[in-house]
Amino acid sequence: MGTMKLTLKIWRQSGPNDKGKMVSYPVNDVSEDMSFLEMLDVLNDELVRNGDDPIAFDHDCREGICGSCSLFINGEAHGPGRGITTCQLHMRKFKDGDVIQVEPWRAGAFPVVKDLVVDRSAFDRIQAAGGFVSVNTSGNLVDGNAIPIPKNDADSAFDAATCIGCGACVATCTNSSAMLFVAAKVSQFALLPQGRPEARKRVLAMVEQMDKEGFGNCSNTGACEVECPKGISLEHIARMNREYVAASVTKDR
Amino acid sequence: MARSALLGSSLAKKYWMALTGLFLCIFLIAHLAGNLQLLDMSPDGQLKFNAYAKFMTTFPLVKVVSYLLYASILFHAFDGILLALQNRKARPVRYHYEKAGANSTWYSRQMALLGTLVLVFLVIHMKGFWYEMHWGDLGLDADGNKDLYTLVAAAFSQPWYVAIYVVSMAVLAFHLLHGFASAFQSLGLNHPRYTPLIKNVGVFFAVVVPVFFALIPVWMFINA
Numbered sequence: 001m002g003t004m005k006l007t008l009k010i011w012r013q014s015g016p017n018d019k020g021k022m023v024s025y026p027v028n029d030v031s032e033d034m035s036f037l038e039m040l041d042v043l044n045d046e047l048v049r050n051g052d053d054p055i056a057f058d059h060d061c062r063e064g065i066c067g068s069c070s071l072f073i074n075g076e077a078h079g080p081g082r083g084i085t086t087c088q089l090h091m092r093k094f095k096d097g098d099v100i101q102v103e104p105w106r107a108g109a110f111p112v113v114k115d116l117v118v119d120r121s122a123f124d125r126i127q128a129a130g131g132f133v134s135v136n137t138s139g140n141l142v143d144g145n146a147i148p149i150p151k152n153d154a155d156s157a158f159d160a161a162t163c164i165g166c167g168a169c170v171a172t173c174t175n176s177s178a179m180l181f182v183a184a185k186v187s188q189f190a191l192l193p194q195g196r197p198e199a200r201k202r203v204l205a206m207v208e209q210m211d212k213e214g215f216g217n218c219s220n221t222g223a224c225e226v227e228c229p230k231g232i233s234l235e236h237i238a239r240m241n242r243e244y245v246a247a248s249v250t251k252d253r
Numbered sequence: 254m255a256r257s258a259l260l261g262s263s264l265a266k267k268y269w270m271a272l273t274g275l276f277l278c279i280f281l282i283a284h285l286a287g288n289l290q291l292l293d294m295s296p297d298g299q300l301k302f303n304a305y306a307k308f309m310t311t312f313p314l315v316k317v318v319s320y321l322l323y324a325s326i327l328f329h330a331f332d333g334i335l336l337a338l339q340n341r342k343a344r345p346v347r348y349h350y351e352k353a354g355a356n357s358t359w360y361s362r363q364m365a366l367l368g369t370l371v372l373v374f375l376v377i378h379m380k381g382f383w384y385e386m387h388w389g390d391l392g393l394d395a396d397g398n399k400d401l402y403t404l405v406a407a408a409f410s411q412p413w414y415v416a417i418y419v420v421s422m423a424v425l426a427f428h429l430l431h432g433f434a435s436a437f438q439s440l441g442l443n444h445p446r447y448t449p450l451i452k453n454v455g456v457f458f459a460v461v462v463p464v465f466f467a468l469i470p471v472w473m474f475i476n477a
């Protein structure tokens with residue numbers, strides 16, 4: 001109980017072209033009820049008060065649903081603990097006197113913007129390449145529930161759709177591969193009748209964009225599945241692999 | 254585009270990796286089955302082994318399969334090194350501190366290193382026996398066949414030669430411990446009903462096959 005004294009070693013980088021380095025910060029009076037981000041808020045408050053540059057990090061919802069927060073904490077994406085984002089990580093996971101290493105996601109496709117903030121727009125471009133269904137919205141919309149869908153498929157599609165696009169899979173993967181993210185986005189549509197008409201085009205386009213962005217290849221180490229805050233399964237990667245081979249050999253041109 | 258998709262993309266490289274890898278696994282079974290004959294060190298066993306070696310280097314169907322095999326090894330190694338180089342490039346700045354053991358096995362992350370060591374072994378192994386069988390200056394046995402047996406027995410009477418084989422088989426075991434099941438995942442064959450079975454068969458295969466391969470030089474050394 002009570003408060004903890006910690007030493008944070010945080011990656012500081014003033015901008016995309018700065019070399020950057022790890023900098024040590026002592027933090028006192030850390031309550032175990034704080035979230036990791038609240039602890040950083042406290043540190044930033046102190047830095048600002050001393051006229052120093054606060055540490056830049058991404059965050060938004062702070063309840064594990066938006067996918068904004070990141071951080072590679074003590075060698076793991078979103079820190080220790082499973083099935084949580086950094087905003088859901090609490091200081092009770094650490095103990096008095098701990099040294100905590102905090103680094104940004106590392107991938108060529110996720111360049112550092114400043115300190116712990118990386119540019120994840122590569123994910124947006126992959127989504128834009130095919131992660132959607134083309135729905136006619138001009139007044140003749142069909143009730144989605146009118147189409148019967150097997151319960152297992154609906155559940156599995158929903159599981160895939162819970163991916164929040166945080167990028168922990170890429171950060172964790174020894175190859176900086178984006179396969180789990182792309183597989184989740186492909187699967188959520190591939191499993192549903194509404195997604196089938198564009199399925200072949202989608203998987204080919206999304207994989208092509210993934211490769212263009214410079215993500216690594218999948219070695220099936222399974223690290224992504226372990227560190228993913230939403231527990232996205234490797235089964236989705238296998239589904240994408242099937243979809244891709246089928247699309248490659250059956251497409252028209 | 255259809256061409257490039259099935260040849261150049263990241264996924265396609267993995268299908269070929271998986272297909273060639275599984276083909277090499279099948280080859281390992283056949284190769285092991287044939288070479289276990291070496292455990293019979295009687296004069297009769299020696300003649301039988303030499304006759305088998307002759308069959309394997311001259312029978313047309315075996316020759317066709319062997320060319321497919323050479324191509325698979327070369328392609329698997331080339332593709333694997335290409336993948337590994339791309340993977341390195343995908344993370345230009347590395348982490349200061351990484352707790353990779355918390356989420357994956359070391360051998361799944363070191364497939365390229367393990368594979369490269371297997372390749373080094375293959376060069377030694379093929380120079381030692383395959384090259385000699387095809388182009389070397391081997392004596393003939395009582396039946397008039399090239400006496401590969403004597404060459405193998407001489408090689409495995411040297412402790413360091415036996416050691417290279419045993420260590421290499423340990424390396425192969427770790428390559429397969431990840432590789433066998435991984436190949437099925439790469440091909441999209443993941444199903445809650447079958448995947449646990451595939452993983453178990455993979456562990457069994459990865460242990461049993463290299464252990465029996467390693468047994469041959471050890472046995473021949475002890476009984477020399």
Ligand code: HEM
Pocket residue numbers: 217218219220267268270271273274275277278281329330331333334336337364365366367368369371372375428429431432433435436437439440
């Ligand atoms: C008897 C020899 C070999 C067998 C049976 C074998 C088998 C396999 C199998 C089944 C896989 C899994 C494929 C997948 O993940 O889809 C694999 C992966 C791999 N192999 Fe081999 N292999 C052999 C030799 C080699 C050699 C000589 C190299 C040379 C570099 C090599 C390099 C690799 C690499 C780098 C991977 C991982 C690819 C990745 O996931 O990124 N292998 N191997």
Ligand code: SF4
Pocket residue numbers: 162163164165166167168169170180181184227228229230231232
């Ligand atoms: S698959 Fe998991 S780790 Fe990857 S972006 Fe989606 S939620 Fe994050």
Ligand code: FES
Pocket residue numbers: 058059060061062063064065066067068069085086087088
């Ligand atoms: S801030 Fe939204 S998921 Fe963490």
